[in-house]
Amino acid sequence: MDGILALPFVWAFGVLFVIVMVRSNATYWAGRGIAAGGRRTALVRYLDSPSVRRAEKAIARWGAPAVAVSFLTIGFQTAVNAAAGLGRMPLRRYLPATVVGSIMWAAIYATIGLAAFDAAIAAAAGSPGAGVALAVMAAVALAAGWCLRRRRARLRAATAAGGTTARGVEHHG
Incomplete structure (x- = not known):
């Protein structure tokens, strides 16, 4: 079988780790861009409100565990990474959480995920x-x-x- 399924675990893990790091960081930076752009519009009144500032402080302080754990979910992960960007979570907290989450995600998909995918393909082919x-x-x-x-x-x-x-x-x- 060709592709990532034929790779040794270390290589599959590495490829998957890079993929999820790029994807999660792209989502984070898209959120940061939207937040920055919104501050240049009439939304600035809402985005600079006390409640939004409190939410940003909470994300900055407590968001890292949510970011890391979100990698164990399907669908929720993208929303959390976007929220971290929208809430302007500091990179010194976001990047370590993303690295931890990406390691967990890559480990799961390099083992269980790819094995399940391989089994499904084999069943369909057979x-x-x-x-x-x-x-x-x-x-x-x-x-x-x-x-x-x-x-x-x-x-x-x-x-x-x-x-x-x-x-x-x-x-x-």
Whole structure:
């Protein structure tokens, strides 16, 4: 088998570590850029408010553990890295937390993650039925995600408009 699955553990770990470091830092810096850009607009009144300053102080002080632990989750990791950037978490706290989280993530994916992926590919290659089952599960997961996103968007739109939510409960904002 070619690609990262054929690499020895040390190399797979190294490649995955670099990938997650680049991705998490890109997300952090995107958040920093958005925060900086927002401070040049009318949002500056909100972004410089006492409540946002308190949140930034909390992120600066307590955010490092949240950043490190977020690497053990799926989906939440990106939100935490973006929030660290938006909250202008100092690099002296963010980078060590990201390194620790990236080590955990790379170790998990270089062992369990790649083994599971390799097993799924082997099952699909060895049995047409397994391949169809994997494709159906992927399609169901994608469809469920799409439906959930649409539902959340409708709820947000209804709530923002001051109307009723999808459950028929009138919102008075």
